[in-house]
Amino acid sequence: MYGESFFFQAFVYLAAAVISVPVAKRLGLGSVLGYLIAGFVIGPYGFKLIGAEGQDVMHFAEFGVVMMLFLIGLELQPSLLWRMRGPILGLGGLQVCLTTIIIAAIALAFGLPFQTSLAIGMILSLSSTAIVLQTLNEKGLMKTDAGQSAFSVLLFQDIAVIPMLAVLPLLAVRTVGAVKETSATHAGNLWVEGLPGWGKALVIVCVIGSIIAGGLFLVRPFFRTVARTRLRELFTAAALLLIIGIALLMSKIGLSPALGTFLAGVVLANSEYRHELEGDIEPFKGLLLGLFFISVGASVDFGVISSNPARIALIVAGLILIKLVVLLLLGRIFKMGTDQNMLFAFALAQGGEFAFVLFSFAVQNHVIKDTFANPLISAVVLSMALTPLLMIMNEKIIQPWFGTREQERGEADVIDEKNQVIIAGFGNFGSIVGRLLKANDVGITVLDIDSDKVELLRKLGLKVFYGNASRHDLLHAAGAQEAKAMIIAVHNHEETLQIVHVAKKHFPNLAIFARSTGRTQTYELLDAGVDHVYRETLDTSLRAGIDVLRVLGFRSYHAHRATKTFRHHDEESVRELRHLRHDKKMYISRARERIEDLEQLLLSELHETDEHLDAGWDTTSMIQEFGNIPEKKE
Amino acid sequence: MDTKQDRKNILILFAHPALQKSRVNRRLIRYVSDIDGVTIHDLYEAYPDFHIHVKHEQNLLLNNDIIVFHHPVFWFSTPAILKEWQDLVLVHGWAYGKEGKALRGKKLLSVISTGGRESLYSKDGYNRYTIGEFLRPIEQTAYVCGMDYLPPFVVHGTHMLKDEEIARHGEDYRKIITAMRDGKLDFGATRRFPRLNADVESIIMK
Numbered sequence: 001m002y003g004e005s006f007f008f009q010a011f012v013y014l015a016a017a018v019i020s021v022p023v024a025k026r027l028g029l030g031s032v033l034g035y036l037i038a039g040f041v042i043g044p045y046g047f048k049l050i051g052a053e054g055q056d057v058m059h060f061a062e063f064g065v066v067m068m069l070f071l072i073g074l075e076l077q078p079s080l081l082w083r084m085r086g087p088i089l090g091l092g093g094l095q096v097c098l099t100t101i102i103i104a105a106i107a108l109a110f111g112l113p114f115q116t117s118l119a120i121g122m123i124l125s126l127s128s129t130a131i132v133l134q135t136l137n138e139k140g141l142m143k144t145d146a147g148q149s150a151f152s153v154l155l156f157q158d159i160a161v162i163p164m165l166a167v168l169p170l171l172a173v174r175t176v177g178a179v180k181e182t183s184a185t186h187a188g189n190l191w192v193e194g195l196p197g198w199g200k201a202l203v204i205v206c207v208i209g210s211i212i213a214g215g216l217f218l219v220r221p222f223f224r225t226v227a228r229t230r231l232r233e234l235f236t237a238a239a240l241l242l243i244i245g246i247a248l249l250m251s252k253i254g255l256s257p258a259l260g261t262f263l264a265g266v267v268l269a270n271s272e273y274r275h276e277l278e279g280d281i282e283p284f285k286g287l288l289l290g291l292f293f294i295s296v297g298a299s300v301d302f303g304v305i306s307s308n309p310a311r312i313a314l315i316v317a318g319l320i321l322i323k324l325v326v327l328l329l330l331g332r333i334f335k336m337g338t339d340q341n342m343l344f345a346f347a348l349a350q351g352g353e354f355a356f357v358l359f360s361f362a363v364q365n366h367v368i369k370d371t372f373a374n375p376l377i378s379a380v381v382l383s384m385a386l387t388p389l390l391m392i393m394n395e396k397i398i399q400p401w402f403g404t405r406e407q408e409r410g411e412a413d414v415i416d417e418k419n420q421v422i423i424a425g426f427g428n429f430g431s432i433v434g435r436l437l438k439a440n441d442v443g444i445t446v447l448d449i450d451s452d453k454v455e456l457l458r459k460l461g462l463k464v465f466y467g468n469a470s471r472h473d474l475l476h477a478a479g480a481q482e483a484k485a486m487i488i489a490v491h492n493h494e495e496t497l498q499i500v501h502v503a504k505k506h507f508p509n510l511a512i513f514a515r516s517t518g519r520t521q522t523y524e525l526l527d528a529g530v531d532h533v534y535r536e537t538l539d540t541s542l543r544a545g546i547d548v549l550r551v552l553g554f555r556s557y558h559a560h561r562a563t564k565t566f567r568h569h570d571e572e573s574v575r576e577l578r579h580l581r582h583d584k585k586m587y588i589s590r591a592r593e594r595i596e597d598l599e600q601l602l603l604s605e606l607h608e609t610d611e612h613l614d615a616g617w618d619t620t621s622m623i624q625e626f627g628n629i630p631e632k633k634e
Numbered sequence: 635m636d637t638k639q640d641r642k643n644i645l646i647l648f649a650h651p652a653l654q655k656s657r658v659n660r661r662l663i664r665y666v667s668d669i670d671g672v673t674i675h676d677l678y679e680a681y682p683d684f685h686i687h688v689k690h691e692q693n694l695l696l697n698n699d700i701i702v703f704h705h706p707v708f709w710f711s712t713p714a715i716l717k718e719w720q721d722l723v724l725v726h727g728w729a730y731g732k733e734g735k736a737l738r739g740k741k742l743l744s745v746i747s748t749g750g751r752e753s754l755y756s757k758d759g760y761n762r763y764t765i766g767e768f769l770r771p772i773e774q775t776a777y778v779c780g781m782d783y784l785p786p787f788v789v790h791g792t793h794m795l796k797d798e799e800i801a802r803h804g805e806d807y808r809k810i811i812t813a814m815r816d817g818k819l820d821f822g823a824t825r826r827f828p829r830l831n832a833d834v835e836s837i838i839m840k
Contacts, residue, residue, distance in 0.1 A: 565685070615725045
């Protein structure tokens with residue numbers, strides 16, 4: 001049965017991931033290495049649980065990279081991308097060119113034909129977007145100098161794949177007719193096939209233009225309509241549809257799908273659905289990337305390696321060394337600090353997943369012979385698997401020796417652009433708090449589930465996002481880890497409690513300020529560990545009370561202070577009664593006592609007895625003591 | 635040698651309505667904030683609505699031997715909250731009067747800052763009275779409550795103070811508070827000076 005074998009496969013992959021990743025993380029190796037090891041273990045040279053179909057899985061799982069670039073795009077506002085144009089073109093361009101030249105020269109020296117050498121150089125100059133970004137993200141290094149630079153280089157490489165695919169067929173060593181076989185992801189079945197060069201260019205420009213225009217004008221109303229149905233799974237479906245659609249479109253015109261979704265992400269980076277999209281795509285991306293790493297691990301061909309281990313080891317070492325040197329040099333030229341430069345170089349010193357595609361494409365086009373390509377592919381896989389280890393080595397051994405001088409400065413490199421306060425629910429309550437904070441220059445991030453309101457508020461220039469604040473991933477995307485406080489201003493009490501539980505569990509750093517409707521709700525929130533609870537009607541009703549007292553002839557200041565006293569007393573009693581309420585009898589007797597207490601207090605205020613709080617302004621006792629000749633205090 | 639029993643507890647009632655704009659007092663208070671046995675009570679922080687909790691304040695007073703009013707001088711007097719505090723906390727029958735003996739024997743010290751230079755505070759100066767004369771209401775309050783009022787610790791001319799001068803005043807403040815805590819302040823000697831910080835070394839017993 002097809003289903004059974006599918007489930008068996010799924011079981012093997014998932015079990016491998018679930019077992020090996022926690023172990024790897026516990027050992028401080030990071031999840032990428034965990035996945036890779038899982039791949040080795042279940043692969044053809046391990047327990048043989050998966051075989052040749054591992055390759056197909058890898059092609060499928062490459063889609064995780066596409067999703068990852070979409071998510072990266074979402075984090076990257078167009079203005080930020082524009083500011084990065086220097087590093088992308090300069091750093092990225094130089095890295096690809098220099099590495100290509102050096103590797104090609106070495107290949108030439110080994111007596112390979114010029115065309116083959118050039119192809120090998122180009123293919124090996126690429127690094128692994130998936131491994132680098134995942135590892136940097138996991139270590140929280142994406143926003144550092146090195147992280148941003150590494151990202152720039154990877155982005156350039158993604159773009160560079162396009163001309164490489166175009167150039168490779170021209171490098172055929174012996175042109176036995178125009179060989180145009182189909183490769184899984186690229187080439188074949190293209191819309192642009194058969195068009196002249198300018199026609200291809202025109203189609204590409206049109207498609208990219210339509211992605212940008214669609215992102216700007218069509219996607220938001222589309223998502224708004226979907227959001228209005230209030231069906232979460234529909235929103236997830238729409239998000240997936242968007243990404244798969246773009247990926248499909250891009251492969252149809254022969255461009256990298258990752259590049260297309262990245263572009264779409266950038267276009268949507270300013271949209272109110274950003275956080276919701278991030279939250280929805282994130283788990284898919286994580287799973288697919290995991291799958292991808294597992295299949296990379298499984299595809300290490302120990303047959304090729306064991307046939308000539310020394311040669312492979314030499315190639316791997318050479319590849320890593322050349323890349324390291326080029327990257328270190330570039331870091332110097334671009335004035336990175338030593339720490340950052342090391343991190344940057346070690347992060348990018350490996351071959352990339354594009355190499356698999358490009359090598360097979362090159363073999364098909366008779367640029368490289370199988371016998372050369374296979375060991376090189378193995379070397380690339382090994383270099384990818386070594387990357388997390390190299391980065392750990394850099395972190396644990398090399399940095400402490402060479403990098404100490406700049407440790408203090410390192411911290412400032414982290415750019416923090418998140419707001420300090422998150423407001424969940426932007427109705428009457430949330431909006432007043434939000435406006436007060438904004439008036440005092442405090443940055444706020446707002447989450448609301450009413451898509452129409454979100455749209456309106458954004459037009460007014462507020463930073464408002466669509467989504468349900470009880471979702472851990474959404475809170476994470478909204479920057480809950482860096483924020484200091486969260487105001488829960490949703491109307492529904494159950495929902496408030498849910499948000500409190502999630503926030504308490506995942507973001508203990510947040511001070512929580514919650515709105516409640518009545519006493520019982522207040523007790524529950526206090527029980528849930530919220531320190532700041534606000535009964536939404538308390539202040540208004542007290543203010544109304546003051547005004548009533550004044551109309552009845554009370555002095556204004558008296559009414560004001562009496563109310564304050566009442567309020568303090570009431571807040572105290574709420575906190576006291578909370579513990580007693582489970583014992584019903586006790587609760588009622590204590591409650592009655594408190595009410596009597598309060599009555600006493602308020603009455604005393606009126607009847608000017610000694611007990612009230614403003615006794616200092618009371619002259620009764622002085623008149624008693626000093627008669628009608630006030631000697632001391634007037 | 636002093637033992638733990640000799641140690642006095644000190645309560646500093648600190649009043650500054652806009653500490654974020656303060657230059658001198660914000661730094662002075664830091665010099666005494668980490669001394670064992672010293673409690674700093676920031677009144678504007680505790681009672682932003684002036685709703686002073688009388689019972690709590692009275693308990694604080696009972697638990698301390700030396701009370702300090704630390705504040706800038708506004709219109710030749712205390713900031714509003716400290717006056718409110720006096721009005722509400724020092725009640726008849728507790729702080730003074732036939733039954734009011736709670737504060738007897740305790741010491742009261744004013745730690746104040748003035749924008750004007752010391753020379754302005756004299757019979758011939760622009761402000762026409764000495765700083766001691768302006769502090770008479772507090773002095774008399776202490777007297778009525780049976781407390782011993784010390785010469786004030788005054789930082790004059792705050793608008794012109796350089797950083798290192800503020801630091802020197804801070805050090806003096808710390809020395810005097812520590813000495814009082816340890817029972818090493820020569821209270822007799824303090825009477826020789828109009829200001830407690832006129833000659834710090836000469837009033838601290840070795």
